Amino acid sequence: MKKRILCFLLSAITLCSLLTGCQPRLKKFSAYEFGLFDTIGAITGYEESEEEFNKVKTEIFNILREYHQLFDIYAVYPEKTNLCTINNVKNGEVATTVDKKIVDMLSFSKDAYTLTNGRVNVCMGSVLSIWHDYREEGSDEPWNAKLPPMDDLVKANEHTSIENLVIDKENLTVKITDPNCRLDVGAIAKGYAVERVAEYLESIGKTNYLLNIGGNVRAIGTKGDGTPWLAGLEDPSGEKDFLDILELKDLSLVTSGSYQRYYYVDGKTYHHIIDKDTLMPSTGLTAVSVLTKDSGLGDALSTSLFCMSVEDGLALVESLEGVEARWLTESGETFYSTGFSQYIVKE
Amino acid sequence: MEKNNAPTVFGGRKLKNDLIFIIALIVILVCVGLGVYFFRKPGDTVKVLVDGKLYGTYSLKEEREVEIKIGDNLNILVIKDGTVDMINASCRDGICVKHRPISKNGETITCLPNKVSVVVEKTSEKGDVDTTV
Numbered sequence: 202m203k204k205r206i207l208c209f210l211l212s213a214i215t216l217c218s219l220l221t222g223c224q225p226r227l228k229k230f231s232a233y234e235f236g237l238f239d240t241i242g243a244i245t246g247y248e249e250s251e252e253e254f255n256k257v258k259t260e261i262f263n264i265l266r267e268y269h270q271l272f273d274i275y276a277v278y279p280e281k282t283n284l285c286t287i288n289n290v291k292n293g294e295v296a297t298t299v300d301k302k303i304v305d306m307l308s309f310s311k312d313a314y315t316l317t318n319g320r321v322n323v324c325m326g327s328v329l330s331i332w333h334d335y336r337e338e339g340s341d342e343p344w345n346a347k348l349p350p351m352d353d354l355v356k357a358n359e360h361t362s363i364e365n366l367v368i369d370k371e372n373l374t375v376k377i378t379d380p381n382c383r384l385d386v387g388a389i390a391k392g393y394a395v396e397r398v399a400e401y402l403e404s405i406g407k408t409n410y411l412l413n414i415g416g417n418v419r420a421i422g423t424k425g426d427g428t429p430w431l432a433g434l435e436d437p438s439g440e441k442d443f444l445d446i447l448e449l450k451d452l453s454l455v456t457s458g459s460y461q462r463y464y465y466v467d468g469k470t471y472h473h474i475i476d477k478d479t480l481m482p483s484t485g486l487t488a489v490s491v492l493t494k495d496s497g498l499g500d501a502l503s504t505s506l507f508c509m510s511v512e513d514g515l516a517l518v519e520s521l522e523g524v525e526a527r528w529l530t531e532s533g534e535t536f537y538s539t540g541f542s543q544y545i546v547k548e
Numbered sequence: 549m550e551k552n553n554a555p556t557v558f559g560g561r562k563l564k565n566d567l568i569f570i571i572a573l574i575v576i577l578v579c580v581g582l583g584v585y586f587f588r589k590p591g592d593t594v595k596v597l598v599d600g601k602l603y604g605t606y607s608l609k610e611e612r613e614v615e616i617k618i619g620d621n622l623n624i625l626v627i628k629d630g631t632v633d634m635i636n637a638s639c640r641d642g643i644c645v646k647h648r649p650i651s652k653n654g655e656t657i658t659c660l661p662n663k664v665s666v667v668v669e670k671t672s673e674k675g676d677v678d679t680t681v
Contacts, residue, residue: 231667231669234600235599235600235663236600240660241600241658241660242600340640340661341640413679418679418681424678431676432678432680433652433655433679433680433681443652443677443680446677454681462643463641463643
């Protein structure tokens, strides 16, 4: 009889553990925050406890907020020297002492300038701010929306040389030698900041996080069950659920698209990615998605590829290691770099 | 044949014990099942966030209209047939209204001027994406 009770207990225990064993040890959590880099930030992560996730997410948002404020070109913050402060210095002789984070990001931007043959140019602020103002006004009063006069753009373009930006890495100062030159880091700052968050998460040993900061996606490790994170590429035409679903593991995905930010003038849309050669929104492409580990590089590349022909862009991507890209043209054609397909989820 | 008698008598007791054993197992199974049922994760939901803070959580299954009114800002959502669509907004660019209806896990509609975002959260299924760009 004792044997029987023992047998019964053992069976019951086995049965219970089998049933409850289906529940994963790690739980999935999500958090959102608005306003960082003027967009929405989403964090998804697997943790054993909500407490731990909340701790991590608070720190992530704190890091992003710090970078957002330092890289903000539209507003100043109390007791903080940021890019807006630098832009407001109207004397080409004056060097401003800044946080090392600004020096590092601007140095990274100069490298990106070289890599992209000048298509990512943080000194293009004078031109981009004109577009920014017309876009804002045109969105506020759609009946009054106008395009910037080409004369103004051409004049502003005389003050966009990257040589205007002088960085002193040792003394942590920044100087803009042309008083009419303005910094605009819209093509790079968000991705750069996301990458710094990824570094932080890696440094504290996190392996199950996914960040999506206004379209800059960065996977740190995998999902809780060890499978890759899945990211869907939106179809701008709305015909398909997704253009592609991509598997991400320790990888960034950045998309530049003409449908992300735009305004209407006389019924025609004008998006926010300005071609340095025409000083107008670039034409020919609807979206470019870049896969690479460094989110800052991905951000810079997606913007530059958006202003290049598919042919030239493909040549650039193929020349870089660990970078893949996907193009969607205005006529609806799709192009891939050679290694892109290995990340696509096959149905 | 003679030998069969004893096991039959003994087998009667064995049968009774086995019956108790099986019934007890079934009772436990039902209890565990009920527990799993009551503590299961909530179903597919639509989360509405205003300035990053949770404004409301709605079932993706129930048909309804949601008005998001903060000060002078207004956004109107419709949840129908498992999809969410922004049908009206007081914002200046209207990009959120132009956005197609969403239904997949991780999909979002964002209204930047009004700081409203709508996120679909589903209990994970195979093939569901974790985020969209």
